[in-house]
Amino acid sequence: MAISSVIVMGVIMAGWASNSKWSLLGAMRSAAQIVSYEIPIGLGILSVVMLAQTLNMQEIVKGQDGIANWLIFRTPFTFIAFFVFFISSIAEVNRTPFDLPEAESELVAGFHTEYSGMRFALFFIAEYANMFAVSAIASTLFLGGWHGIVTRRDVARSRHSWLGLLGVVIKTLFLVFVMMWIRWTLPRLRVDQLMNLCWKYFIPISFFNILGVGIWGLIFPKDSRLSIIISIAAIILGLIFTFGVLGKSLSKGPKPPPSSAERRVSATT
Structure with a gap:
């Protein structure tokens, strides 16, 4: 995190x-933006630390030996914490839909307006390196790290370490890849929507996750x-409910335009 x-x-110096x-x-x-989204990231890591009862990443x-023991599936709260952590990481590395630093329609091109050539490339080399770093931390904390291909017994016997x-x-x-996929799918948020998402939604949800993990x-x-x-059953039921609500809201479709008679009535009113 440091x-x-x-x-x-x-960014400030540039x-x-x-x-x-x-x-x-x-x-x-x-x-x-970066400082704000570090808070839900830290709170998401704290929920993992509470569950694992250690700060040692090893x-x-x-x-997390075995897919069922991955921390993303251990409790419903860490399942939510993973998505809060991952979305906040996207915001921290300035990727779409949180690429407000590069909002060329508002502030030319943000902090790197005056930079070109290799100086411009250095900023984006650092951005992609940071993407890899936060993704590696997420896979270590929530997705079992080197588990999945090798087992704890193989590691104890120093076998197949390259597979890990x-x-x-x-x-x-x-x-x-998911970060890049999102970049070509979602439009950019406004700066007020960006801050509302962090301070009004992600931070309260992170505190709720910490309380839930403790209980x-x-x-x-x-x-x-x-x-x-129980955790996997709760996650499945939650996903079914979420997709059911989304499907119902999307199936309604857009509201039809008012008829000429309705427009005359509203204009008269």
Whole structure:
């Protein structure tokens, strides 16, 4: 988290050094966005730490042996925390639909307006490196890390260690692919929508997840099979309910335009 936060310093220095009002405004807006979305990311990691009861990433991975033991499936709250963490990571690395720093329709091109050539390339090399880093952290914390291809027994016997590395890279690249996929799918948000999503939705949801993980840990003992079964059942029911609500809202279709008689009545009123 500390390493990913260093990006804020580079963004502010780049906007300030440009000696341009547009670049400076873009840098300030970028810094506000990155700092804001670090809060739900940290709270999402805290819910994982509470469940794993350790800050050691090796120990967090060792507790996820088997797909059913991945922390994303361990409780319904960590399932929600994964999506909050991943969406907040997209916002932190300035990817669409959160690419407000590059909103050329509003502030020319944000903090990198005055940069071209290799200087421009350095900014985006850092952006793609940060995408890989946050995706690797997400796959380690929520998706079992090197589990899935190799088992804990193989690692203890120092066998197939390269397969574990391959598993982490495949999961990480899949999350990077999802970030690129979203870029070509969703339109850019406005800056007020961006901040509302963070402060009014993600942060309260993250606090709710922390409370839920704490209560879940009191009710169910660690590594309880009943806990995993109930969690997966709750996740499936939640997904069915969510897609049912979305399908019902989409099936209504757009509201038809008013008829000429209705327009005359409304104009008279």
